[in-house]
Amino acid sequence: MTRPARDLTSILENCANEARKQIGQGRVADYIPALARINPHQFGMAVCGVDGTEWSIGDSDTPFSIQSISKVFTLALALQSPGAAGVWDRVGREPSGTAFNSLFQLEAEQGLPRNPFINAGAIVITDVITSHFVSPVLQILGLVRKYANCEQIYIDEEVARSEAESGHRNAAIAHLLKSQGNLEASVEDVLAAYYRQCSIAMTCRDVARAFLPLAAGGQHPLTGETLMPALRAKRINSLLLTCGLYDGVGNFAFRVGIPAKSGVGGGIAAVIPGQYAICVWSPELDELGNSLAGTRALEVFADETNLSVF
Numbered sequence: 001m002t003r004p005a006r007d008l009t010s011i012l013e014n015c016a017n018e019a020r021k022q023i024g025q026g027r028v029a030d031y032i033p034a035l036a037r038i039n040p041h042q043f044g045m046a047v048c049g050v051d052g053t054e055w056s057i058g059d060s061d062t063p064f065s066i067q068s069i070s071k072v073f074t075l076a077l078a079l080q081s082p083g084a085a086g087v088w089d090r091v092g093r094e095p096s097g098t099a100f101n102s103l104f105q106l107e108a109e110q111g112l113p114r115n116p117f118i119n120a121g122a123i124v125i126t127d128v129i130t131s132h133f134v135s136p137v138l139q140i141l142g143l144v145r146k147y148a149n150c151e152q153i154y155i156d157e158e159v160a161r162s163e164a165e166s167g168h169r170n171a172a173i174a175h176l177l178k179s180q181g182n183l184e185a186s187v188e189d190v191l192a193a194y195y196r197q198c199s200i201a202m203t204c205r206d207v208a209r210a211f212l213p214l215a216a217g218g219q220h221p222l223t224g225e226t227l228m229p230a231l232r233a234k235r236i237n238s239l240l241l242t243c244g245l246y247d248g249v250g251n252f253a254f255r256v257g258i259p260a261k262s263g264v265g266g267g268i269a270a271v272i273p274g275q276y277a278i279c280v281w282s283p284e285l286d287e288l289g290n291s292l293a294g295t296r297a298l299e300v301f302a303d304e305t306n307l308s309v310f
């Protein structure tokens with residue numbers, strides 16, 4: 001794969017300039033103090049090409065809380081775990097049309113979460129990992145480090161502690177799943193792993209590198225290693241497109257047209273298959289929990305490069 005090879009310097013400058021105009025119009029996630037006190041004026045963007053080129057601008061070396069972006073890594077891990085065969089019997093592949101932490105659909109649909117990227121689905125995926133590995137968090141961290149080709153990636157334990165202290169909705173979801181027979185490990189063990197995966201800290205450059213295998217048909221362009229079969233990469237990308245931004249997924253597809261996954265830390269990871277993996281980060285969110293400036297940056301990138309999946 002040697003496709004990209006183009007100079008993105010001025011395009012990234014335009015993305016950053018346009019994105020920064022959005023700052024001041026959203027709200028940082030405030031459900032835990034560690035996220036609430038983040039400087040909202042930050043913006044970073046990194047783009048990695050499948051040819052190994054890398055472009056970045058702004059606060060692209062500042063670690064941020066990846067939050068729900070971690071759900072892509074745990075899905076990849078569950079699909080290569082001994083529990084892989086049962087994954088799609090326990091989690092669906094349809095957009096939810098509800099908030100990421102909604103409970104009512106789970107109750108109405110007998111404990112089968114719509115997809116692996118809403119909290120209910122992600123908690124089931126973390127259960128697959130927790131019930132098949134002795135050290136689930138080390139497995140998750142190991143996979144992330146390998147995908148990012150960086151051993152320094154760490155868990156922000158302060159964020160993890162606050163997630164646990166304020167995680168009443170996630171606890172409710174996990175208990176509901178348990179009562180509906182869709183959780184194998186204990187609620188406590190699954191939530192402990194889930195809170196810690198959400199609390200992984202990474203920079204835009206780390207996240208963009210870690211999404212490269214999804215852009216490159218399962219191979220890591222920087223190490224040459226095959227990390228997943230091409231078909232699995234294609235399928236994960238399809239889920240990003242249909243389920244990666246919660247209830248904002250339709251509008252995002254309309255404006256940007258690139259498979260992506262957001263997190264309430266303000267990051268958005270995006271994949272242009274065969275070309276680029278991208279990460280944008282800016283902490284202020286829209287009312288659905290997606291980064292405002294990040295979305296704008298990706299929109300400008302898609303417009304100016306004329307790249308999207310459509």
Ligand SMILES: NC(=O)CC[C@H](N)C(=O)O
Pocket residue numbers: 066067068069100101119163170198262263264265289
């Ligand atoms: N949308 C998100 O990033 C959600 C992650 C958050 N830790 C939660 O579970 O509520």
